[in-house]
Amino acid sequence: MEKIMKRLLNVSLQVKILGLIISLILLIVGLITTTFVILESKEDIKKAESIALQTAKTLSYMPVVHETIISNDQSEEIQSIADHIVGEVNASAILIENRDGRLFNEVPSSILDRLSNDKHKYRTLVFGSAYATNVGDGADALLIGMAPIYIDYGMYGKVEGTVAVVYKMETIMEDIAADTKKILIISFGVLLAGIFGGVMLTRSIRKDTFGLEPIEIASLYRERNAIIQSIKEGIVAIDSSEKFTMMNNSAKQILDIKTKVKGQSLIEVFHSPRMINVLRSQSENNNVELEYNGKTIIVNSQPIKEGSEKLGTVASFRDKTEIQKMVNTLSEVKQYSEDLRAQTHEFKNKLYVLLGLIQLEKFDEAMQFIKVESKYQEVQADIIFNHIRDEKIQAILLGKIAKASESKTEFIIDSDSSLSKLPGHFELLPLLIIIGNLIDNAFEAVSKVKEGEVSFFTTDIGNDIIFEVVDNGSGIDEKTVPFLFEKGFSEKGENRGYGLSNVKKEIESLGGSIELQYLGEEGTIFTVFIPKRLKQTKLGKGDESLND
Template structure:
C-alpha cells in the first residue's frame, strides 16, 4: 500500500497497462493453445480416417485379403501408402485380427496389439488412442468390404502421439513468440500512454491535482465577487456561491445557457472579439452590478469566457469605507480654505500697510483658534479624535452651519487605540448626515455631545434639520437607503456596522420639520485611573 502511494502516476499507468496486457496475452495464449491442441488432434484424426478410407477402398487391399493377390503386394502397397500420405504406419488386418501388412515385416502374421480393434472387426469406423508395437499412437480403424458388401478385414492407419506433440510444441513456440512481441508492444504502448496522460495533466500527480482543485474551489468561494465561466457555446461550466445568490437560484445552473439568466450579456461578443470588457455597468437579475468579461484563451484558441461581477452598491460602499479618509479630506480641505481666506486678509492688510489692524486681526484669529483648540483638547484626550472634531468644526464654518461641542463633553484616552478608527467612522458619518439634514433649513445647527460613564462612551449628534420620514424609520440603517437623491445611503450603514463591530448600540429620535437626535453607546475601556 505504501509502495503504491509513493509511485508516480506515470509509473502506475505503465504497470497497470502492462499487467493488463500480460494477463490478456496469457489468457489468450492458454485458450489458443487448448484450441490448437484440439484442432491438431481433430485434424490428425481426420487425416488418419481419410487415409484409412482411401487404402480400404483399394482393390489391392481387397484382393489381398480375399487371397486373390500375394501378401507381399499388400505389404508393399501399405508401405507406399504410408510414405505417400505422411502417416506413421498402415496396418491391414484380416477378420481374425491377424496382421496382413505392417511397417515391420516381422510383425506380419501376428495378432494385432492394442485391443481396440474389436469394433472395427464388427464393421464400424472410429478413431482410437492406444499403445501398439510402435508406441502410443492415434489410430483410425476402417473396415474393408468386398464389392458385394462382405467385410474381409480392417485397415488401421496410425500417427504417433509423439509426432502430434512435436507439432503442438511448434505451435506453442509460435504463440510464445507472439506473446513476447505483444508484451513488447504493450510496454511501448503503456509508456506512450503514460507520457500522453502526464502531458495532458501538465506533469501533475493526482494528489497535486486534487490539492489544486481544492485550492481553486476555496478561492472561488472566498471571494466576494460572483464568478461565472462559460464554454465556447455560452453554456455555464462553473459558478460560485456568490454568483448563485445573485442569480437567485437554488439548483446549479451548470450546463445551461448563460443568456437564460442574464439576457443582456456581452460574453459571446467578448469571445468573438477576443477583447476583455472591464468595469462595465450591467443589470444582473434586476441588480445593478459592476462586471468584467474576459475571454479564456488556451494555446491561441478561445475556449470560453469568464464573467466576474459585484453589487454596485457594495463597491461604492467599500470605496467610501476605504476612503473613509473622505471625512478627513473634506475637513482638511475646509481648514485649508479657511486658512487661505485668513492669509488673503493678512496679505491685504500688509499691502495696505495697516499694521495696527493686522496685529488686531492676527490676535483675534489666533485667540479664537487657540480657544477652540484648547476647548476641544481639554474635553477630548485622544489627539486623533480631537483633531478630527476640530476639522469638523472648520468644515461646519465653511458650510455656514453652527456646530458646537457640548460643554459637558468629555472623552478620556482609550486603552485600545484601534477603537479610534471606528469612532471616526461613527462620528464622521453622523455629523455629515447632520450637515446634509440642515442644508435646506433656515437655521442650521448641529451639536456633538460625547461623554464617558461607567465603562461606556456615549455619542449624541443632534441637528435642526428636516427630520427622517416615517416610512424610512425601519430601514434607515440599510445599505443604499437615503432620503436624498443620487448614490447615497452608505453613511448610516457604515455607522451601524462599526457599532456592531464594537458591540455597541444606536438609537435615534426624529420629528419631521424639527430635527433628529442620534444616540450611540459603545463599550469603552480607558487608560489608567482616569476620572469619569
C-alpha cells in the same frame, strides 16, 4: 508488507497505465493462446482420427488388398501402396493383416511393440466395425483408424482381415506445438505493439496533464477551489455549451443566487439580456457597468479560446455599491484626519500669536489673549468632557471645533447636551459618517452667509440617542427635499450626493431614523434618533456550499 505495497502503488501515472496495459495484453493474449491451443489440439486429433479412419476404409475396399488376403502371399505391390499412402496422409504406419495376425507389409518395430495385443482390433474382427481408437498412454500413445477387410464369397461374406492406419500422438503434438509457436510469435508481436501504444498513450496523457501526477492534480484542484472561494470578487466559469462549471460564493452573494448552478445553462440562471450578451461575447469585456437585481455591478469577462474556437468564458463581478461604500469610508477617514490636522494647525497658530506678543513684551495683551482663549476652551471643554462622556463623540467634536475655527465658522455645542458612554455596538466610523457629514453640510450651508452659525445638540435621555445639527444657512429648496437622501443626488456638482445617502444608510443599520425640518431661507434642522439597543431585524446569511 504494507510499506512494500505502498511503495509499489506510489509510482508515476505513466508506469501505472503502462503496467495496466501490459497486464491486460498479457492476460488477453494468454487466454486467447490457451484457448487456441486447446481448440487446435482437439481439432488436430479429430482431423487425424478422421484421416486414419477414412484411409483405413479406403484400403480395405481395394481389390489388391482382397487378393493379397485371399492368396495369403505378401507382394511388393501391397508394400508400395502402403508406403505411398503413409507418405500421402503423413501417417506413422499402415498395418494390413489377416485374421491370424499375419502382416502383408513392413511396419516399424516400435509400433509393433506397442500393438502387441489384439484388443484394439477385436471389434473389427468380431463385429466388422470401422472406428478410431487410442492405444497406450502418454508419450507412447497411438491413434489408430481400424477398418475390416470384408471378402465376398458369393453365398456369404466374411471378415478376413483388418487395415489399421496408425498415427503417433507425439507426432500430432509436434504439429500442435509448431502451430502454438506461430501463435506465440504473433502474440509477442501484439504485446510489443501494445507496449509501444501504451508508451505513446502515457506520453500523450502526461503532455495533456503538463507532466503532473494525479495526486498533484488533485492537490491543485483543491487549492484552486480554496483560492476561488476565498476571493471576495465574484467569479463564474461557463463552458462552450453555455453551462456553468463553477460559481464561487462571492458571485452568488453579489448576484443574489441561492441555488446550485453547476450544470445549468446561462439563460436558466440569468434573466438580464445585457448580462447574457456580455457573457456570450467573443471578445474581452472590461469594467462593464450594468444594473442587476437593483445593484450596479461591474463585470469583466474573458473568453477562453483555442485558435478561433471558443471553449468557454470566465467572468468576474464586483458590486459597485460596495466599492463606493469603501471610497466613502476612506473619504470619511480622510475627513477625520483633516479635522485633526485643522485642530493642530489652529492651536499652532494661537501659540505663534502668543509667542509674538511675548517677544514684543506686550504681556498685558498676551495675558488677555490667554484669558479669552482659556475661557472659550473651558466652556467647550466643560461641555465636551463633562456633559458628553463618550470618547468617540468627543474626538469628532474636537475635530469639528478646530475645522470651524480654521474656516471662521461659529460652531456651538449646546450647553444642555448630555451623553453617557455609548453602547458597544456604536463604532467610530458610523458615528463619524453620521455626525461628520451633517456638521460638514451645515458648515457648507453657512459658508456664504454673514454671521453663519452651526449648533450641535445631543442627549440620551429616554430609549433613544439623539443628535441634532442646526444651521442658519440659506436653507433647502422645498422641491429637492424628497430626493435629498437619494444616492448621487446633489446640487453641488458631479461626483457628489453620497454624504446624506451614507448618513441615512448608517442610521438605518443602527435601527434609527432621521428627520429634516427646513425653515425656508432661515436654515435647516437635522435630527437623528438611534435606539440604544440594537434591534436585530435580519438574520445573517450563512455561506453557501462550496460544491458548485
